[in-house]
Amino acid sequence: xxxxxxxxxxxxxxTSVCDTAIWASKRLAKPxxxxxxxxxxxxxxxxxxxxxxxxxxxxxxxxxxxxxxEEQGKEAMQMGNELLATAVARANAAGIKTIEQKQRHxxxxxxxxxxxxxxxxxxxxxxxxxxxxxxxxxGAHIERLIRQVNTAVVIAPESFxxxxxxxxxxxxxxxxxxxxQRIIDGGLxxxxxxxxxxxxxxxxxxxxxxxxxxTRLAEEGFEVIASYLQGDIYASLMEYYHEHNIALxxxxxxxxxxxxxxxxxxxxxxxxxxxxxxxxxxK
Amino acid sequence: xxxxxxxADWLGNIRGDVLAGIVVALALVPEAIAFSIIAGVDPKxxxxxxxxxxxxxxxxxxxxxxxxxxxxxxxxxxxxxxxxHGLEYLLAxxxxxxxxxxxxxxxxxxSLMRFVSRSVVTGFVNALAILIFLAQxxxxxxxxxxxxxxxxAGLGIIYLFPYLxxxxxxxxxxxxxxxxxxxxxxxxxxEIRTVGDMGELPDxxxxxxxxxxxLNMTTLWIILPYSIGLAIVGLLESMMTATxxxxxxxxxxxRNRECKGQGIANIGAGLLGxxxxxxxxxxxxxxxxxxxxxxxxxxxxxxxxxxxxVFLGEWLKQIPMxxxxxxxxxxxxxxxxxxxxxxxxxxxxxxxxxxxxxxxVVVGTHNLAMGVFVGVLLSALFFANKISRxxxxxxxxxxxxxxxxxxxxxxxxxxxxxxxxxxxxxEVVDKVSIDLSHAHFWxxxxxxxxxxxVIKFRREGAVxxxxxxxxxxxxxIDKFAVHNDPAAVEKMMTGH
Numbered sequence: 001x002x003x004x005x006x007x008x009x010x011x012x013x014x015t016s017v018c019d020t021a022i023w024a025s026k027r028l029a030k031p032x033x034x035x036x037x038x039x040x041x042x043x044x045x046x047x048x049x050x051x052x053x054x055x056x057x058x059x060x061x062x063x064x065x066x067x068x069x070e071e072q073g074k075e076a077m078q079m080g081n082e083l084l085a086t087a088v089a090r091a092n093a094a095g096i097k098t099i100e101q102k103q104r105h106x107x108x109x110x111x112x113x114x115x116x117x118x119x120x121x122x123x124x125x126x127x128x129x130x131x132x133x134x135x136x137x138x139g140a141h142i143e144r145l146i147r148q149v150n151t152a153v154v155i156a157p158e159s160f161x162x163x164x165x166x167x168x169x170x171x172x173x174x175x176x177x178x179x180x181q182r183i184i185d186g187g188l189x190x191x192x193x194x195x196x197x198x199x200x201x202x203x204x205x206x207x208x209x210x211x212x213x214x215t216r217l218a219e220e221g222f223e224v225i226a227s228y229l230q231g232d233i234y235a236s237l238m239e240y241y242h243e244h245n246i247a248l249x250x251x252x253x254x255x256x257x258x259x260x261x262x263x264x265x266x267x268x269x270x271x272x273x274x275x276x277x278x279x280x281x282x283k
Numbered sequence: 284x285x286x287x288x289x290x291a292d293w294l295g296n297i298r299g300d301v302l303a304g305i306v307v308a309l310a311l312v313p314e315a316i317a318f319s320i321i322a323g324v325d326p327k328x329x330x331x332x333x334x335x336x337x338x339x340x341x342x343x344x345x346x347x348x349x350x351x352x353x354x355x356x357x358x359x360x361x362x363x364x365x366x367x368h369g370l371e372y373l374l375a376x377x378x379x380x381x382x383x384x385x386x387x388x389x390x391x392x393x394s395l396m397r398f399v400s401r402s403v404v405t406g407f408v409n410a411l412a413i414l415i416f417l418a419q420x421x422x423x424x425x426x427x428x429x430x431x432x433x434x435x436a437g438l439g440i441i442y443l444f445p446y447l448x449x450x451x452x453x454x455x456x457x458x459x460x461x462x463x464x465x466x467x468x469x470x471x472x473x474e475i476r477t478v479g480d481m482g483e484l485p486d487x488x489x490x491x492x493x494x495x496x497x498l499n500m501t502t503l504w505i506i507l508p509y510s511i512g513l514a515i516v517g518l519l520e521s522m523m524t525a526t527x528x529x530x531x532x533x534x535x536x537x538r539n540r541e542c543k544g545q546g547i548a549n550i551g552a553g554l555l556g557x558x559x560x561x562x563x564x565x566x567x568x569x570x571x572x573x574x575x576x577x578x579x580x581x582x583x584x585x586x587x588x589x590x591x592x593v594f595l596g597e598w599l600k601q602i603p604m605x606x607x608x609x610x611x612x613x614x615x616x617x618x619x620x621x622x623x624x625x626x627x628x629x630x631x632x633x634x635x636x637x638x639x640x641x642x643x644v645v646v647g648t649h650n651l652a653m654g655v656f657v658g659v660l661l662s663a664l665f666f667a668n669k670i671s672r673x674x675x676x677x678x679x680x681x682x683x684x685x686x687x688x689x690x691x692x693x694x695x696x697x698x699x700x701x702x703x704x705x706x707x708x709x710e711v712v713d714k715v716s717i718d719l720s721h722a723h724f725w726x727x728x729x730x731x732x733x734x735x736x737v738i739k740f741r742r743e744g745a746v747x748x749x750x751x752x753x754x755x756x757x758x759x760i761d762k763f764a765v766h767n768d769p770a771a772v773e774k775m776m777t778g779h
Contacts (some may be wrong), residue, residue: 034313040534041295049570050445051455053565053617061572062531069533278609 003033005101006123007108008087010079013125019085019160021123021277022094027188030120031098034087036080037108038073065204076101107244109145119151121188125154126272129186142194146253146281152182155272155279163247163278165193170178170213171272172198172206174183175252180213183250184220188280192248196226197240199233236268248277284403292347296576296609297671303575304583307350307566309458311337311588312599313607314566314614315353319728321418322358322558323365324373329353330592331489332377332485332557337585339548340562341578345540346525347577348532351548355415356516359558359649364509365718372506374494377553381398384546393538396522402634403658404523405623406641408564410654411520412619412648415565416590418610419615420469421673422476429473430605437464437609457610464606467597479600483590501640502710515652517561521545531571565614596696633665671698672721676705684713693708699732715740720751 006021008014018034025032084101086240091099112122124142146153166189170176183189194217198210207228214226224242229236241249252269272279313331319329333352340351365373387393423430444456468475478484496502511522525536549559553733568578592599627635636657642646674692681687686707694702717736724730733749742748 048574049302049306049453049455050444051310051457052441052613053568053572054442054613055616056621057568057572057617058527058531058620059622065533065571067533108311121299164629262687 002030003118003122004028004030004031004121004123005035005112005119006087007112008083008188009108009123010038011125011127011129012084013156014083014087015090016158016160017123017125017156020154020156022096023162024089024121024123024154024188025096025161025173026094027092027190028120028186031063031097031100032091033100033102034084034091035102035104035108035115036062036084037104037111038080039074039107040105041059041072041158058225060100076279104143105219107141109141109148112145114147115157116149116151119149120152121152122149123154123156126154126157130154142272146283152283153281155281157276157278160278161247163189163192164194165244165246166250167195167197167237167244167246168250170196170198170210171201171251172203172209173252177209177213179250179252180216182282184216189248192222194222194224195244195246196224197237198228199236200228200230201233203228232268237267237271241275249275251279251281253281253283285756288342289346292578294577294579296574297579298362299574300577300579301572301583303573304492304580305587306455306573307453307575307580308571308587308591309583310351310566310569310610310614311352311584311590311600311684313457313610314459314563315588316417317352317607317611318358319558319762320481321355322361322368322373324558325484326478328370328373328399328558329358330485330588332552332560333553334489334585334589334592335555335557336548336560337581337588340544341352341553341575341582341585343388343547344526344544345537345542346562347578348570348580349524349528349536349562349569350366350570351521351545351562352566352579353558353560353562354520354563355418356520356651357513357561357689359414359418360509360512360516361558364506368505371495372462372502373558374492374553375496375502376506376509376513377549377557377559378494378504380559381548381550381553383510383514383576384518385543385626386546387514388539388541388543388546393522394527396538398659399519399523399636399655399663400617400637400659400661402637403641403655403662404524404526405620406658407519407645407651407655408618408620408640409623409638410642410651412562412615413642414649415611415618416615417646419611422604422608424504427475433464433468433475433610434604434609435602436537437606440464441613459608460609461602463588464609465602468603469601473603476599478604481604484596484599486596487592488589489557491554492556494553510651512650513559516650517549517559518542519565519651519655521562524564524567527564528567528571531568532576546772565618566616566691575581606695608698610675615733630656633669634662635663637661638667648665650716667695667697671695672703674701674773676702678707681716685716686710686712686714687716687718689718690723693723693725694729694732699728702729702732705737706736706740708743711743712745714748714749715745715748718750
């Protein structure tokens with residue numbers, strides 16, 4: 001429970017993920033672990049459309065595919081090592097003392113889930129490899145990651161600047177109160193201006209809770225700008241976000257059940273897709 | 284959740300999956316027809332089954348890239364049911380098979396596969412290859428020389444066409460074989476059997492049909508034995524194929540999801556007029572070889588198969604059976620594990636016996652489940668026998684009139700007698716010490732043997748001391764042993 005785990009891949013996000021991790025590491029005074037996962041891509045080159053299988057078909061195919069994998073694997077490992085070395089060098093230059101690096105085979109969501117016991121915070125890029133330049137493309141794995149892990153996840157934007165203010169989307173649910181508590185306990189955002197935003201919904205006593213949240217944050221020394229708005233959750237939040245030049249967004253994970261999300265989509269994913277600043281998802 | 288899949292499983296390899304799916308569909312058509320003939324039903328039953336199973340398993344299966352459809356292993360189990368009760372009972376049995384497989388999935392029976400040793404798997408695969416080959420023999424007996432010539436020509440095309448430059452690598456040679464032989468037999472007007480002679484082919488899309496059987500206990504007792512057999516064989520072949528695909532692609536599959544998926548696919552097949560099926564070893568290898576990796580390859584195979592069949596039905600009827608036989612012989616050759624014959628010399632005799640016994644039982648009974656059962660039993664016996672040899676009793680004279688026995692190794696039912704025989708009860712000594720610090724007692728046979736030894740020494744007038752029982756041994760002995768309990772000793776000594 002004490003490391004900032006940052007996922008580095010070869011997309012254009014690597015530098016920003018690295019900078020976000022450095023910022024978090026400094027604010028929280030925790031060590032960084034850079035993680036690079038080697039995800040298997042389906043082998044090509046073994047394509048043989050003859051549709052025939054002859055004597056020893058299975059063993060010769062296995063042999064052929066093992067050789068292909070071996071070649072690709074070695075190359076990918078080498079590249080991963082270089083990426084990690086760059087990240088470590090950058091963190092060193094920024095003055096981080098304890099830096100670990102780790103390479104794992106397989107899916108990065110699984111790798112992160114396995115490291116969860118050691119994690120204080122996970123940093124991932126908004127879009128992974130294969131989404132280069134596609135502005136709205138959210139890494140395919142982010143949704144799975146957020147569902148699977150119980151650690152706070154920071155989604156890094158294309159370029160990172162240290163946030164001076166942040167927006168907390170507070171809906172009055174219990175999850176939102178827990179998020180509030182975590183912000184107060186956490187220390188990551190001490191000293192930044194807090195934009196407490198509540199969009200009216202049919203939650204009971206929402207207005208009172210909103211007032212309480214505002215008071216609590218103020219008592220803890222945050223400079224609070226509180227707004228109680230009406231309208232569509234996603235649209236209102238985005239409007240506020242742009243209007244006030246918000247530098248970081250904090251949200252609780254998925255408010256809807258899985259089935260509802262399947263049909264309606266989720267506000268969390270839409271926010272992740274459309275924010276060009278760091279976004280923290282708390283569980 | 285059984286319907287949720289990673290996006291990459293569907294869209295991670297679009298080009299490879301679509302091409303491989305088409306290649307697989309082309310080979311599935313002759314197989315589905317051939318297996319329908321084995322089961323004694325119209326070719327359309329197998330073709331509908333292959334479409335349904337491939338399409339459904341693509342969504343709900345636990346092993347992306349694996350091909351499931353109507354199979355020979357399953358067809359062989361249906362023969363009697365179809366002969367005695369007809370197609371409707373087969374469809375009902377297919378539904379029940381699906382239900383049983385879903386239950387197996389929820390009970391996590393997929394993990395039982397760990398008891399199936401490598402030799403049994405090899406035996407299963409070889410037996411399957413032999414059965415597929417044997418199933419072609421009716422087409423090759425009592426026929427004119429034209430059929431032999433056609434089959435030989437078909438095999439020649441299948442294996443030699445890929446050597447042609449450019450064309451050979453890009454057009455599936457089984458397709459070339461079927462097309463050329465069909466044209467040939469039409470042009471010279473040969474009077475040989477064609478697919479059209481074997482029964483009805485599909486002319487429409489499959490339609491939803493509840494099997495027309497009375498819903499009562501009599502029906503249940505008719506179909507249940509068949510369904511159990513089908514469920515077991517289907518899961519066995521699917522699990523084995525999943526292992527093969529896992530090895531080839533170096534990825535993992537979700538076995539319990541696959542069990543449930545096979546069940547759902549069979550229910551789907553039963554409701555749309557298809558017979559039960561499972562994963563196919565040969566086709567899955569062809570799929571991987573053609574570049575198929577994801578779920579898209581399986582669904583492409585299913586849908587393309589249906590398109591082929593429904594729109595080319597008239598053409599399918601003209602295909603000479605000899606062409607199908609050639610394709611099936613290829614599948615048989617490709618499925619057979621030739622390395623298992625080559626490695627027989629270097630492998631331990633016991634594993635070769637297990638493999639051969641599995642093959643013999645399957646070929647004899649036409650039931651793959653029986654073969655696997657015998658194979659698993661034999662491997663367990665061989666294993667027990669091997670472990671029982673890891674038991675040594677050393678004796679030393681430590682003091683005047685005191686004998687120490689030092690026991691090392693595993694004591695259980697297979698080594699219990701050997702353990703008792705290792706003690707010399709004729710020797711006259713005052714004290715016997717049995718050192719068990721390096722022994723392990725596994726079951727009540729072992730505990731019984733120790734009791735027997737202790738009591739025998741006591742009856743000869745020696746004082747027995749047990750030393751150094753390690754913790755594990757102590758727990759087993761505490762649970763079962765009687766020699767500290769006088770009443771129990773008496774009971775045992777009197778024999779009742």
